[in-house]
Amino acid sequence: MTDLRPAELDISAPRPSPWRNLSFVWLVPILALAVSLGVAWQSFAARGVLIEITFLNASGVTAGETTVRFRDVVVGRVERVHFADDLSQVIVAARIDRDLAPYLDADAQFWVVRPEVTTRGITGLSTVLSGVYIEGAWDAVAGTPQTRFAGLEGAPVVRPGREGRQITLRSTDGKLITAGAPVLFRGIEVGRLDQPRLTVSGDSIVVDAFIEAPHDRRLTDATRFWDTSGFSVSLGAGGLSLDVESLATLVAGGIAFDDIYEGGKPVGPGYVFDIYPDEATARRSVFVRSSGNAVRLAVAFDESVSGLAPGAPVRLGGLEVGKVEALSAELRDTGAGPDIRLIANLAIDPALIGLPRGAGREEVLDFFEEAVGRGLRARLATASLFSATLVVELAEIEDAAPAVFDRDAEPLPLLPSVESDLPDFTATAEGVLERINALPIEELLQQAIATLASVEALARAESTVALPDSARSLVEDLRAIVNDEATRSLPTELRAAVADLRQVVAELREGGAIDNLAAAVERASAAAANIATASEDFPALVEDLRALAAKANALEAEELVAAATRVLESADAVIGTEEAKALPPALTGALEEVRATLAELRAGGVVENANATMASARSAADAVAEAARGLPQLSARLEALVAQAEGLVGAYGARSDFNAETLAALREVRAAARAVSQLARAIERNPNSLILGR
């Protein structure tokens, strides 16, 4: 029996989907994971490139701390410091920013920057606090990236990426060349020297230098380098000269360069510049430069070559064309026994004797063969006037003995020589010196000294010194005379006297005593005539005085003293005479008399006393006449005195207050003289007016 039962259904509630009940909280770990992975990925992606730099020592480099910098910007960090397998080097593993990795190609350089004190200053001071760092330098051109680099011991002279040019310099003396020393152009630093090194052969020192752009354009084959280290002192005809470059080059050395001539051609790579010991040598080097293809000749001298040394120049027409290379003696067997000749080997530079560039030995020998035919000979000459060193001079001698240029002589072609004129010159020089020596210089000097002494004595003499003083006293005397009251009052008194006379005459006229007057008038006119004759002499006298003054003017300096003295003496005499002194009082006295007479006349009865009056008038006229007779003389004397004094003053020249005073005094004297002569002239013109009042 089949008990058909339906299969049991497995009935169960549908299992809830596990996703349905999923909490939102699950988002948190997913987010956290995403963020963490993101951060991790980012830091991994941004992680720099690991490079290894080898150093001989890594003093101060610390893993994890020491930074790698490029242009002073941190671009990486040292991760590990370890040794190479053979312990010979330190390997510094550093991680550099990924951006810069493409530039780390073969030209990248690394060095450790430490504090450094040099003559050019202190560098790397910041590393004292922050610790050393590794500086990298590379150019801006991406190349094949590398991960292993050899570190430098110090900062390189030429940093990759700097514009400029690296050149090689050669010197024979490395004493004053230090690494890092500046290269100067007209005193400006335009480059640096690298580490100097010996060449393989050891005979010279080679140093690389870097010349910064744009100064590297100046480098041509006309460029010469010279050493500016230290200082140089030279004593020559131009005096003492002391050359010091900058203080830095004084201590650390330095190299300067310049173009010696214009139009140098650019030099190609591998060109080696020489370093000359100083600027003068460098500038001269243009003439001795290409001695590489020098042609060698020999000269035989029969005379002594003492003073000639290897290296002495060979000159042609004063220009250096070569050098003496060696000196030797040669024994030659002549018929009369062995004969010693002295042989000088010369090296002649073909370029310097004007042969075209690239001229060879044959061309030079041809040139000399032809030149010897024209009379070219070698001879010894002194290098300079005062030195005993000799040079070889190639000169064309006019009347030289015929000789040939022996171009096939062994071992060198032989250039004919002539006897030098050395001794002659010495003799001439000696003769000149002797003659100079023989000059009576001492006597000459003695005489000059004596002359000067006498001149001095003359100048110091008392009389010379006193001269101005006596002149001054003369002037003072003169002024005293002029200022004298008596002299001054003279004209007024005269006038008064005349007025009085006139009055008397008028009274007389009225009184009818005219007849009696005739005699008096006669006398008065005689007196006036006297005055006139005296006055006539005036012009001549003045002329004489003028002549004298002119003569005094024309007198020479020595005579001036004498003349002046004479003038003074005569002036003294004039002033000193009793006459001169007494003159004014005498005149005054005369006038007084006249006045007294007139007063009497007036006082007494006019007519009664007429006779007496006439008599006294006559006597008064007499007195006037007498006084007037003296007047011209006085006037003349004064004039003479003035003229003399004027001459003297003129000789002295227009200067000093003495002069001014003298002139003033003279003016007064002249005014006085003029007044006197006017009076005299007036009397002369009309003698009667004195008496008649008309």
Next chain:
Amino acid sequence: MPAVGMENARRTQAFLTARRAGLVGCAVCGRVQAPGPATCLRCGSRLTSRDPQSLQRVWAWLLAGIVAYVPANVYPMLLTSTMGRTRENTIIGGVLELAGHGSWGVAAIVFTASVVIPIGKFIAIAYLALSVTSAVVIRGHGRQRLYEVVEFIGRWSMIDVFVVAILAALVRFNFAATVNPGIAAVSFALSVAFTMLSAQSFDPRLIWDAYEADDT
């Protein structure tokens, strides 16, 4: 039920859970009430007999905490620059350096707070979460105590973060000395926060359900 009594002989005492009694206990105030209302009659908090999503949340927060703990240890915690030199210290690096200087005590504290406690918490929470669904060694009371310890100690893990925060705020002498927090500080703080949330998410009543399951 003699068998039951025999089985539970080593237990301190037998007990009745609210669930078996057909009641619902409030997780916040502890009031036991009849099922029906969605919120506690006394305190008003959400009322569930058992949180069905509790374990999910525990695992999720725990995973987040573990994920955050990785960068916290890999990346530097402190960036110290002294006189121009910059140093970076991870948690373990700092501990080792302290130990290297001979400060064993401080090193021990930092190590405990930053390494032992977080990792211990991860293990403890994972163990508790597992114990709900699988057979485990520790019995109910031990697990309850473990849960309480984990909850209590969680906050102390933040000590490292506080140290970093205080240092970074105080040490600011420019060139002479500067302290900056690193990525690890943030990660570590997040990790601790996540584990605390994980522990919070755990419904301790599940311990006892499992306990009963063990019995039957």
